[in-house]
Amino acid sequence: MEPALLYFHRRGLERAMREDALLHLQEDADRSDPSSQLRAAVVFVDLSSFTSLAEAMGDDAAAEVLDRYGRLVREAVGRNDGRVVKQIGDGFLLLFPKPHDALTCAFTIEARAAAESQFTAVRSGIHWGPVLYREGDYLGTTVNVASRLVDAAARHQVLVTEAVRKEVGSVPGVVFVPLGKRHLRGLSGEVELFEAVAGKSQRAWERPVDPVCGMELQVEEVAARLLVDGTERSFCSQDCLRRFVAAPERYVQPGSTGSV
Structure with missing residues (x-):
């Protein structure tokens, strides 16, 4: 390669390595050491009526909706410094270094999906805390809580925890509506929930x-x-x-x- 090409190749490789170090823990990290845990905002997002849509419209129509949905999710994640960890059916697991970016991404996905024609509603759950990276996946209570949040969310709803609300702080145009403490399926104890609403945008559809x-x-x-x-x-x-x-x-x- 020419020297300039080598330089940019090296810079690109270094950037990729930094991003990977930020978003992934080493496999041999001490699992009992809290310092080895990555703190991240975990987002689960899915289509609230996808099973009904697939049953009523057929596989081809459902696949077309899923394809459009997947594209808009990935575009929103890319624009907000996040990462798509995995997709299972109509559900996405997303990871963000900053909860503010996670919240912005959830609002973006909601707004874009709501503007689509012949589409069903999305819903999201966001939690902030430590996660572990093991064998290609992210594990831990933070992931479990976010997963249960999306299950509890209604159409168009973005549910967040107190940890997210505190970490995000005051955001112009965003209101955190307190929903009280709730028992979430599969989790012990209660979790204090908030609905994150971006002005009037989520009520306009x-x-x-x-x-x-x-x-x-x-x-x-x-x-x-x-x-x-x-x-x-x-x-x-x-x-x-x-x-x-x-x-x-x-x-x-x-x-x-x-x-x-």
């Missing part, structure tokens, strides 16, 4: 939701409507309407309004 496939619909995407107990239900297709009429009790939950 008042679109009807197809009760069968879970897809959020623009006005022009509504193929059929049905009045059920005084509430109008919207459907993306005649097929979803037929499924609903055949078994409405399967799709209507008490108190649901038919919109986001």
Whole structure:
């Protein structure tokens, strides 16, 4: 190589090594030594109705949604100094050195997904704390808590812990709505939760939701409507309407309004 090319090659290699050192612990690190633990913001994000969508729309349509979703997640992570650790179905495990970047990424994913046509809602859970890197994966209580947070989150919701709220501090335009302490499945004790809301952006997507496939619909995407107990239900297709009429009790939950 020419000297200049060697220089830039070396600089690129050094940068990659620094990033890897930051985001990965050495395999032979002492597991009992707290100093060997990496502190990071762990984010789990998934599609809230993907199973219903796949069942109603078929594998091809579900795969197309999953492909779009995967692209927007990876783009948002790349722009916020994060890393995609792994993807399992519609769920992503993401890692960030700074909780502020993790929160910004979650808001970005939410906003972009909500702006997509013929798409379902996303939800996120974020926790901050020590994690261990072992055999290609991240382990520990921080990861477990973040995983349970996304399970507890509603459509469009970004749930965070007190640790995240404290570490992030005051952020212009962001409100942390206290939700109290809750028991999360698989965890002992209670976890104090907050919903992170970016101004009014997360409340702006008042679109009807197809009760069968879970897809959020623009006005022009509504193929059929049905009045059920005084509430109008919207459907993306005649097929979803037929499924609903055949078994409405399967799709209507008490108190649901038919919109986001």
